[in-house]
Amino acid sequence: MDYNTEKQIVLQVAEEAAKEIRRYYFGDFMVTDKADGTPVTNADIAANRIIVDGLQKAFPEDGIISEELDDIAGGRTWYIDPIDGTKQFISHSDQFAIHIGLAEEEKPVFGLVYKPLTHEAYASQEDGAGRLYTINGGEGQSKLHLRKADDDLILITNTQFLRSGYGLKIIEELGRTFKNGCRIMTSGSQGLRMMKVAEGFADASIINMPNGCSTWDLCAPQAIVEAVGGYVAYLDGSAITYSGQRGLTQDFIVARSKELGINLCSVIKSVLAERK
Structure with a gap:
């Protein structure tokens, strides 16, 4: 199935969320502990709201499961982590990313992993491959390749x-x-x-x-x-x-x-x- 429409919308939504994340990253943010003891920031909450609102507007029949909000029931299901690597965000490392994944018939069928600080977006493709997009100073893309088998x-x-x-x-x-x-x-x-x-x-x-x-x-x-x-x-x-x-x-x-x-x-x- 072709998920090109989903990809284009998710890229746009992720960049909007990334702008908000960068605003907190280079400014001030608050950290609190969730019930399970893991940290959450107001950047997580703000980015999550942007992503959820964008997906609900574009795909109102779909369900959404997100780390920072209660579940939303629907047909296909989106799985969202606004900041995968919150501890790294808090320590001002660049090793964190936005996750937006789509599952259909219990299988992951589309995924986007977006690095807010470098504007790099990894995405699965409608041609059954994967791409790395650079959304900074003009769009560019390169095809992802697995490492060849070796002796190490x-x-x-x-x-x-x-x-x-x-x-x-x-x-x-x-x-x-x-x-x-x-x-x-x-x-x-x-x-x-x-x-x-x-x-x-x-x-x-x-x-x-x-x-x-x-x-x-x-x-x-x-x-x-x-x-x-x-x-x-x-x-x-x-x-x-x-x-x-x-x-x-x-x-x-x-x-x-x-x-x-x-x-x-x-x-x-x-x-x-x-x-x-």
């Missing part, structure tokens, strides 16, 4: 994974599995980690999220990774589905290919089994 593994993760005992054990095992070892990259934002796989800078992403992952964290980047031929699934190999829920039930893997993803899952499960 480039793994992108988060600091929680590196600090965990089992994370280091998994890295050790992966280092023995690949002829030239395992190299590590880190990023604070779930979506931007996955975009490194979609861009071909990393082979896979494994993370540790003590509080679990939410659907708005994953829907948009999953659509993009899968559009370029990558693999996203639960560790047991089952598909990640979007049926209107807010949280995901298991840990998951992101990889440049299904074969690599299955091999990584085998290593991870063997290490986790030793810990029991």
Whole structure:
């Protein structure tokens, strides 16, 4: 199905939200803690309102699930995270992004991951591929490509994974599995980690999220990774589905290919089994 209309509207809505985020980022913002202990800023709330209003105006029959608002029921469902990486926003890092993903028949079918500070927008395409758009000083775009198979593994993760005992054990095992070892990259934002796989800078992403992952964290980047031929699934190999829920039930893997993803899952499960 052609999602070009959705893409054009979402790009416009995301840039409007990004302008508001930049206004807070380079000015003043307030931070409060939500019930689960995670931080939220008035930039999150303002950007979320812009995105939700824009989507409701353009697609009034669709549902919306957002980190910062109550669910809105509908047919197709949009999953929104106005700032994926709020902690990075607060610390004035650039490692945060806007997520706008669309699920239909429980599958992610379109995704946009937008970096407000660099005006870069990753999007899945109607031609079954993915693009990186630069919306700054004139529009430009480049096609996303996965990394080719090699004798080493480039793994992108988060600091929680590196600090965990089992994370280091998994890295050790992966280092023995690949002829030239395992190299590590880190990023604070779930979506931007996955975009490194979609861009071909990393082979896979494994993370540790003590509080679990939410659907708005994953829907948009999953659509993009899968559009370029990558693999996203639960560790047991089952598909990640979007049926209107807010949280995901298991840990998951992101990889440049299904074969690599299955091999990584085998290593991870063997290490986790030793810990029991």
